[in-house]
Amino acid sequence: MILTEALVYPNKGHYDAGDVHADKLDPVIMLLYKISAAAAKENSNPLAKPEYDVIIDAFREIILLLDRRLTGKSDEIIFRIV
């Protein structure tokens, strides 16, 4: 959480984890969480296939979002992207 916060607000320094709320997080970060959650989703059946489409769609959304920000078509706050 601290790391994600630092990524969203790079100039504000260290945060406590409790200060972060989901609605304050950047949509990109939320999508990254979504990807990781879908990949790590537990299932009692070891042969269960993961939700590939959810992960691919999340990746696609991130790409579109970043693309819109970088090309200036979005009104959202542009944060520093590594």
Place this chain on the structure above:
Amino acid sequence: MVCFSPSYLSYMRISHSFFLVTVGLASILIDPMERTLLGVNSQAELEIEIDKRVTDTILNPSHRVHSQPSWYKWSTLTQEYIPKCLIDESYKGNEKVLVHLSENPIHRAGPTGVFSINEMPDTVIKYHLYCKSDLDYLDAIVLESFFMEKLARAGICPRVHYYSDYMQRIPHHPLIPQLLVGKVKRRKCRRSHQPANIRFMIMDKVGISVGSWARYHNPTFINVMRAGAQMIVLLKKLHSWNVLHGDAHWGNFAFKSGKTGDLVLLDFGRSRIINEAVDYAANGGKIQRFCKNVDNLHIFNSKWEMKSCNPAFRDDVYRAVQIAQWQFTALDSESIYSQWLKRHPHKRNIKK
């Protein structure tokens, strides 16, 4: 360019050798059919032409996109002609790499051997000594060091992936590099310095791995995301064939060429066909054992990974998705360096 089918090429090879053996005047007599087809006038020209065509067939990927012959057909096809295609500087621009393997494989039990050359992350040879079932007739693969040096000098990423039995069952897909292994049996030639039996392996030449790219080439975040999406697409395709990769970390995804373009999946050493009829859950869900994850920078750890108890298809995807986590957490070069130092087999105990 004329595209030859494997059956025709094998026919040419047989008829050609038949002429050489039975007729002493091979330089004068040429099979009229071959001469007509190939448009040559002398035996020397014919040999050159056949070599050229076979080399083209093997090395040109466009020939194998539409009709990919089976493993054994390729092996038969290349038996005669492969020794002539020794890896050389002139093969620098080709799509395939021919690698000679040593004649006498080492028979030894033990863990997976890892050799590094020049301490570069991509110049690593792996061979699995106790994986006898996978290494069917090649008990172990040992690459000769001078060929590795040649590969490195030619600017080719010499990452070697040993032959796995399961590779035969995987349908051809342009995103999965082909790996051909064979054994050449021929009489020892006095003028040649090559041994009588040559073990060889042909690999697709691929670009750098995604792991190296992300660590050392400073990619943008959006490009990392693009790579991540492609990795999942690739795994989805592989899993649709019920093939479990088993080691799908981002070091095993590489660019098809250079640092851009499509990704390919490498290293099928731990891959296996998952049989849906088998009740894996009865064994606690353990299909194979992985090393415990010791990466402290991971922010998402699920229970099954901490227990080293991996479910099948989820583990592939989970490991592939860790590319996002790396970008997420290790943002400065110092932490990347410390991470590298921690994992290095010889330098990890060195204090700063």
